[in-house]
């Protein structure tokens with residue numbers, strides 16, 4: 051706070067605020083704060099204990115099972131098909147039982163609904179038609195509706211019951227065959243498999259305990275945050291009251307006096323800074339961009355608020371930044387020796403690296419280079435070979451059978467399994483950094499102020515823990531160390547990449563965001579989570595200010611099957627502040643699908659601008675990179691600078707600069723040439739905007755939907771609104787309301803319940819259990835013989851390529867004309883369709899997206915909550931509709 055502000059404050063406040071009575075709410079909130087602090091400590095301890103117990107049993111199991119294998123010999127391997135068949139049969143049995151129960155339940159519901167109808171009819175007849183009993187009439191209607199629904203659900207569950215029973219029979223048959231064939235080895239190996247199953251059960255139980263502690267800990271942290279927030283608003287309220295009290299007696303209508311007030315001066319000052327427009331840029335693979343600012347930034351990083359403030363020049367055990375948002379806990383550092391120094395660093399620079407002259411494994415590195423690509427766009431025998439290798443590398447993977455399914459995580463090519471030397475690693479990374487240099491210069495020339503590079507763009511991906519070692523550098527905590535590697539290159543050893551990036555930022559006078567592997571030494575005797583090799587290896591985003599200083603460091607929380615990296619022991623909430631656009635938050639790739647740190651940054655910390663390095667594999671129809679980036683920006687009401695790797699062969703394409711209103715993006719599946727994107731975007735940081743008129747744009751509340759921008763255009767929606775209100779479809783002729791039978795089809799590995807979108811217009815519903823998705827539509831240029839669309843609902847835990855709970859309501863263009871083709875990957879469509887889509891989500895975190903033909907990103911005209919449902923509507927699209935989706939994330943059910 052500067053002096054002017056201090057002066058203001060004392061002027062505004064009553065003479066002796068101490069005289070005021072203490073607000074009774076404060077006591078209550080402080081108690082909650084203390085209670086949740088105790089809870090956090092308790093659950094953290096329990097979580098550690100249960101994790102340790104889990105690990106101990108895991109180790110014991112490994113040892114004991116190894117002993118058994120030695121004792122029993124090859125019978126274990128030989129009998130495996132039987133034990134696997136037995137496991138499959140058990141699972142099929144459980145599924146068949148569940149389907150039988152569902153079927154019985156459906157029959158029961160149908161019987162009850164029919165009974166109600168009979169009763170209502172009887173009652174209506176009894177009334178002798180003289181007195182119309184509207185309650186009974188309503189009940190009759192309701193019951194008729196329920197009968198229809200129950201009949202559908204009975205048909206569905208009967209089918210499922212038959213299918214699962216058949217699968218069970220087949221599985222049992224197979225198991226029995228193997229039982230006969232492998233009788234001898236089965237009985238010999240039984241002790242091993244029985245032991246394994248015993249341990250499995252025990253580990254399951256312990257895992258449940260870990261999950262339970264984790265859930266309790268999250269809850270306690272949420273309570274802590276709520277209490278803190280409440281205290282803040284009580285404090286704001288008190289200040290506002292005091293200010294009012296101070297202004298009051300001075301008399302109203304003293305306009306001149308008010309104008310002269312220093313408080314308003316401050317607002318005006320902020321308004322001026324609002325006029326500094328930000329240019330942000332993103333980078334795709336070989337192309338990056340940047341921007342310049344002449345001012346020194348006042349920077350900050352939330353994660354750096356640990357108890358050690360003195361800059362230290364020696365490697366130190368890693369202190370997680372997680373507790374920082376809980377200042378009351380900062381004194382209870384979970385690692386008791388967090389202030390002590392570690393004289394031995396297991397991180398590169400402190401250890402012997404493999405021989406720098408060794409090029410072993412180097413050749414195998416080349417194909418994994420995201421941005422290296424001297425071959426991009428070039429045509430030479432070497433490049434052809436490299437392209438060939440990339441494709442071949444991808445196709446080697448069993449799941450990468452087609453180009454479409456090749457757009458999956460499994461297509462990531464192998465990183466070097468053998469560690470190369472530091473010298474080779476640096477040569478490799480230098481080639482990528484060359485590309486960075488070119489793009490940074492080009493970006494700066496275009497006046498960009500911030501430049502974001504993609505995840506993995508310097509080093510590549512799919513490394514093992516060991517093979518990434520020579521690529522690691524130790525990124526110091528910017529809260530503890532103020533360091534510009536460019537200005538002071540010798541301060542830490544083994545920091546060549548940091549040095550080059552820092553000079554790049556400084557030379558081009560731009561904020562620069564890069565992703566790199568970071569090594570943090572830890573001490574296993576005090577940190578139970580510290581990995582066996584005494585170091586954490588993190589997938590890390592580093593932010594440099596325009597003078598080259600490291601101003602933020604973020605360790606990726608939600609890893610995507612990344613063997614080389616550790617999950618940070620505590621989630622980090624990282625922000626940094628720029629002079630041109632205020633505060634930005636940082637998160638990486640897969641994080642976007644999870645609550646922490648993203649939702650906390652947006653909702654609890656009020657961050658409205660994000661930098662987002664990513665290496666995202668497209669997955670249509672719901673999760674192509676730019677598609678979800680846009681949905682996220684729109685639904686969270688934030689600006690997202692998303693920089694993706696460009697590797698068409700791996701399905702990694704699509705970067706963009708997204709504001710809640712607008713977008714500039716690049717998506718091209720052909721070739722390997724990236725693109726530099728530069729866009730001037732509005733500032734969204736509430737603090738920087740102050741009271742400026744532009745502050746209106748902050749009325750946007752994250753996840754609350756998006757009102758139509760120009761309310762004068764509201765009339766356009768009248769036809770929809772009228773029909774929505776009446777609950778009927780667009781035509782008077784109610785035949786348009788006829789709903790075809792639902793069917794199931796797999797969309798992105800999830801079993802959706804769908805209904806075909808037949809006819810020119812209509813009103814349809816698709817339900818997965820009790821989660822129902824409703825569509826009101828009108829086709830503008832129907833050509834039913836050419837394109838099939840379906841409305842789909844899914845309510846369940848997604849378990850492939852990550853575990854996350856979803857409630858999804860979507861209209862998709864099917865890839866063919868058969869129902870089974872609905873949910874497949876498709877990019878083009880001709881059909882222009884106006885629609886209104888809604889569902890009663892149990893989560894407020896619904897990401898709305900509209901995808902047009904050829905990967906054109908559209909957005910809803912309007913979205914929001916109405917009568918407990920989230921809706922979006924869109925009319926007048928100019929390209930064919932590929933997907934309209936309301937993608938709900940139910941974070942709290944992820945561990946179900």
Ligand SMILES: N[C@@H](CCCCNC(=O)CCCC[C@@H]1SC[C@@H]2NC(=O)N[C@@H]21)C(=O)O
Pocket residue numbers: 457458459460462505506510511512513589608609610611612613614638639640641664665666667668669673851852
């Ligand atoms: N650094 C890693 C490799 C990079 C992986 C980084 N990618 C991500 O974190 C996000 C990928 C998410 C893809 C989404 S998830 C659902 C959908 N399914 C897909 O196949 N794609 C999307 C390394 O070093 O190995």
